[in-house]
Amino acid sequence: MEIIISNASKLAIYEQIYKQIKDKIISGKLNEGDLLPSMRAMAKDLRVSIITTKRAYDELERDGFIYTVAGKGCFVADKNLDIIKENYLKKIEEHMLEINRLAAICEIDDETLANMYSLIKEEH
Amino acid sequence: MDYAIEINNISKQYKGFLLDKINLNIPKGSIVGLVGENGAGKSTLINLILGISKPTEGNINVLDCSNTSKEFTDTKQNIGVVLDSPCYPEAINVKQINNIMVLTYKNWDKEVFFEYIKKFKLPLDKKFKDFSKGMQMKLSLAVALSHKATLLVMDEPTSGLDPFAREEIVENFIDFTRDENNTIFISSHIISDLEKACDYIAYIHNGKLMLFEEKDAMFEKYGILKLSKKELETLPEDAIISKKENNFGFEVFVYRQRVNRGFTFEHASLEDIVINCIKLNK
Amino acid sequence: MKALLLKDVYTLKFNIIILGFMLALFAVMNPGIEIAINYGLLMVSIMAINSFSHDEKSKWNNYSIALPYGDNKLVLSKYALALALIVAGSIAHFVISLISLTIRGIDINLELRYIEVAIVVIFSIIATTISIPIFTKTSNEKGISILAIMMSIIAVAFSAFAEKFGNEIIEFLSGKYFIPITIFALAILFVISFNISMYLFKQRNKIS
Numbered sequence: 001m002e003i004i005i006s007n008a009s010k011l012a013i014y015e016q017i018y019k020q021i022k023d024k025i026i027s028g029k030l031n032e033g034d035l036l037p038s039m040r041a042m043a044k045d046l047r048v049s050i051i052t053t054k055r056a057y058d059e060l061e062r063d064g065f066i067y068t069v070a071g072k073g074c075f076v077a078d079k080n081l082d083i084i085k086e087n088y089l090k091k092i093e094e095h096m097l098e099i100n101r102l103a104a105i106c107e108i109d110d111e112t113l114a115n116m117y118s119l120i121k122e123e124h
Numbered sequence: 125m126d127y128a129i130e131i132n133n134i135s136k137q138y139k140g141f142l143l144d145k146i147n148l149n150i151p152k153g154s155i156v157g158l159v160g161e162n163g164a165g166k167s168t169l170i171n172l173i174l175g176i177s178k179p180t181e182g183n184i185n186v187l188d189c190s191n192t193s194k195e196f197t198d199t200k201q202n203i204g205v206v207l208d209s210p211c212y213p214e215a216i217n218v219k220q221i222n223n224i225m226v227l228t229y230k231n232w233d234k235e236v237f238f239e240y241i242k243k244f245k246l247p248l249d250k251k252f253k254d255f256s257k258g259m260q261m262k263l264s265l266a267v268a269l270s271h272k273a274t275l276l277v278m279d280e281p282t283s284g285l286d287p288f289a290r291e292e293i294v295e296n297f298i299d300f301t302r303d304e305n306n307t308i309f310i311s312s313h314i315i316s317d318l319e320k321a322c323d324y325i326a327y328i329h330n331g332k333l334m335l336f337e338e339k340d341a342m343f344e345k346y347g348i349l350k351l352s353k354k355e356l357e358t359l360p361e362d363a364i365i366s367k368k369e370n371n372f373g374f375e376v377f378v379y380r381q382r383v384n385r386g387f388t389f390e391h392a393s394l395e396d397i398v399i400n401c402i403k404l405n406k
Numbered sequence: 407m408k409a410l411l412l413k414d415v416y417t418l419k420f421n422i423i424i425l426g427f428m429l430a431l432f433a434v435m436n437p438g439i440e441i442a443i444n445y446g447l448l449m450v451s452i453m454a455i456n457s458f459s460h461d462e463k464s465k466w467n468n469y470s471i472a473l474p475y476g477d478n479k480l481v482l483s484k485y486a487l488a489l490a491l492i493v494a495g496s497i498a499h500f501v502i503s504l505i506s507l508t509i510r511g512i513d514i515n516l517e518l519r520y521i522e523v524a525i526v527v528i529f530s531i532i533a534t535t536i537s538i539p540i541f542t543k544t545s546n547e548k549g550i551s552i553l554a555i556m557m558s559i560i561a562v563a564f565s566a567f568a569e570k571f572g573n574e575i576i577e578f579l580s581g582k583y584f585i586p587i588t589i590f591a592l593a594i595l596f597v598i599s600f601n602i603s604m605y606l607f608k609q610r611n612k613i614s
Binding site: 171174175176177178197198199200201203205207209210211212213214215216220223224225226227228229252277 | 408409412413416417419420460461463464465466468469471472473474475476611612
């Protein structure tokens, strides 16, 4: 599993880990029932403190993305990912409405908008 | 056992130096870095933990055993030790050290030892006095890692080493604690070495324990801002720990949570933070 | 304790060889009681000095406390080392002097030889019981001076004593109470010396 930690990010390290694992679960890269690396192994591999990975895992469990089986480890939960996806779709719609509003104020046409979006996709 | 080492109200008085009422508990399974400038008391504390030196006041438990009790000799079977100066007799070579350690440690693992010797590229027949400082340290480390120890106590194991050797040694620490039963207590004045490996940082200054915190939490708790005088005035008083003025403005050491939004923090290394923590009043 | 003895043997290998030569030399020259006394005092003192000085130089003193030996063993190993050297040295001395005398066609006089060996052993043990506490306590320069002074005093005193009471001594040595009394006396000496050494050893840690 690929997790990239950046010292330069505004997010705390545990937040970065949390976010990346959550995104993988939502996007389907991690499937329900998958076993996550132990907190310890991840801490050692990422060169971070085990308290940090534990915190990330604790929050993932609190938010229902993973669950712990004593003696075995942490597994991806079978949370209804469709609900999460729906929430994200709603958020995308909201952002699009805002883009629409701002574009109208600046008089930016659809083509320019599309180009801007392509550029952003390329950079990220 | 929750703590690998329990330091209870330890004081040690020397001529002109006092280690003053240190209370510190090292959680089992963690890597704890002890930092502080030269002469701060790091080696003194480590000697007290290992029983090399006796305290003026207080007591220490290591791996659930009082370090003044008779049973402590047996506990040392599980403790790997690296001290800050070379400690083997000059005329002895690696093979002879192996022979001595076989008779010293019940769980001495010859294969593991020679694997480390190979990994660290140490010559088998050369006398110890002909080893460079880096090689001496690596040998001490090889010994410490070859008897199934569950606690490593190390006093400045990386000082005097080049960056490559230091990196290699820190890697070995990280691997050692992949097993959750293993704990490391390591002192160093090279804070950057500890940045990658440690779970907790203990900072000692002039014989006093200034702080003991989770390393990652320190980055969230403390921050450094570079500000103009005007910007400084908009900062809440209780956020400021200390400030330094230079020709171009102010450098301010702050509690992150108390700083209002809109400020951009400088990228601070662990060393930057610890150096500034000297201004904390505990 | 085997570990500690092994370590000292490795460290002192060179010294042991040199002393072996000296011993052979002494044995080949006129073996005599004075030489036997001096040799006993000398040999053990030198070895004691060397092993302690190696330990201090290499900072083994501190490190060894962190290893699972225990204070008793750390102190006792020095005595054990001395004893091993005394036994080995005495046997070697005995054998070599016999060979040397035989080669030169001189009468062996076994009883005198036994007495010599006994004297070497006794004085070596006395030297051990005195030098180990001294070196446990002090730094090596001071320790050597103190030891040299004490050994000289003993050697001179015994020579004077032997001159005056030579006959009584020989009678005693040949008598049947010699062995048990000597062993008993040496044992007491050892116990006193060991306890002093342990006390000084623990003192050293308290201060350091």
